[in-house]
Amino acid sequence: MSFPGKAPVSKDKTHAIHKQRGILEWVETGFSTQWSFENFIQHRSMRRARDVRDQLQGLMGRVEMEIVSCGMDSVVIRKAVTAGFFYHTARFSKGGNYKTVKHQQTVMVHPNSGLFEEQPRWLIYHKLVFTTKEFMRQVIEIENGWLLEAAPHYYKAKELEDASSKKMPKGVDKSAGSVEMGLTWNKL
Secondary structure, three states, rough: OOOOOOOOHHHHHHHHHHHHHHHHHHHHHOOOHHHHHOOOOOOHHHHHHOOOOOOHHHHHOOOOOOOOOOOOOOOHHHHHHHHHOOOOOOEEOOOOOOOOOOOOOOOEEEEOOOOOOOOOOOEEEEEEOOOOEEEEEEEEEHHHHHHHOOOEEEEEEEEHHHHHHHOOOOOOOOOOOEEEEEOOOOOO
């Protein structure tokens, strides 16, 4: 995507900009349920994200930590989530689905996830929900190297080898998928 007189903008960056603009619009409407409905966004997920942000902001204020924005760079956020949820890791496999790293359990990205069609190689998930299949909820894309940084006591380098040199299923991009802004909330 490009704009007249501007350098081309990546699809991922454009998506992140639209997300950020949407969040600002939601705030400007006073966190309106109607705005969420009109923009096809799950209001409950937005409220939850706002509540978590408010809680973190309060905790940082109590311990007198300065709040510093990472701007559009989601890496620091994704690394922090990786450090906290390193044991909830799944890798895209040859069969076109995901397997948890430690137990080789077959899992799927939930259809409501913003990463449902992206198929990144490595994911961290918040929880598994079983309906017709085992679905990962609240997922973010990570890099496998972050797992060794965050949890060298839990992972061995061999189990985190990237299969990028191996053949992947047809239609699957060998690149790292999408880098979205921070946490990927269900259909933000």
